[in-house]
Amino acid sequence: MSKAANYSKILLVEGNNDKHVVLALCEKYQVAMNFCIEDCGGIGNLTNQEYISARFKQSGINTIGIIIDADTNLQTRWEKLNNALIANGFNVPKIFPKDGLIIENTDKKIGAWLMPDNNNIGMLEDFISFLIPKEDKLLPIVDKTLTEIENQKLNKYSNRHRSKAKIHTWLAWQEDPGTPMGLSITKKYLSTDEELCKKFVHWITELFKEK
Secondary structure, eight states: OOOGGGOSEEEEESSHHHHHHHHHHHHHTTOOOOSEEEEOSSSGGGGOHHHHHHHHHSTTOOEEEEEEEOBTOHHHHHHHHHHHHHHTTOOOOSSOOTTOEEEEOSSOEEEEEEETTSSSSBOHHHHHHTTSOTTOSSHHHHHHHHHHHHHTTOOOSOGGGHHHHHHHHHHHTSSSTTOOHHHHHHTTSSOSOSHHHHHHHHHHHHHHOOO
């Protein structure tokens, strides 16, 4: 991916997994890559008004997308991001849009997506779990296995990270064990025909489309 300096549009994500999932989906749906993806190394910068403001001050940047995890409280996460957007001159809704946020002011455009689906708590791994084919026979065994070790208090992961344990266990049982999430889309272990996937790609396309 070329440097952000070569683009007028930029997508800010929490980490490398997010970046490669987006790249795989854009390739699958042939989304024009007229934007740069920046791994911001965690949630901290993505809800920081100074960080967002600094990105807009980069020469030529007029559109910013932000992808963050809703985590354990969607409304709290939205309020933090909300405050950063207001500080940068945007009028934002009180309730986060279920199809993803896209808003504009006189010269800037910004969008946001709260993983997994703008409506529920969770994270990138929950989004990926929704892409597991409905007829898959391994997923129920994964769920059963995790429940068994949790009942025996053998799990080392916390409850909030159960979705991470779930998707990475499922990926460990595929033809190429341990394939990263983005590459699992490319290898078609995951379905990109799910409505959530199509909604996400539509949000990306609308946010970064040329006027």
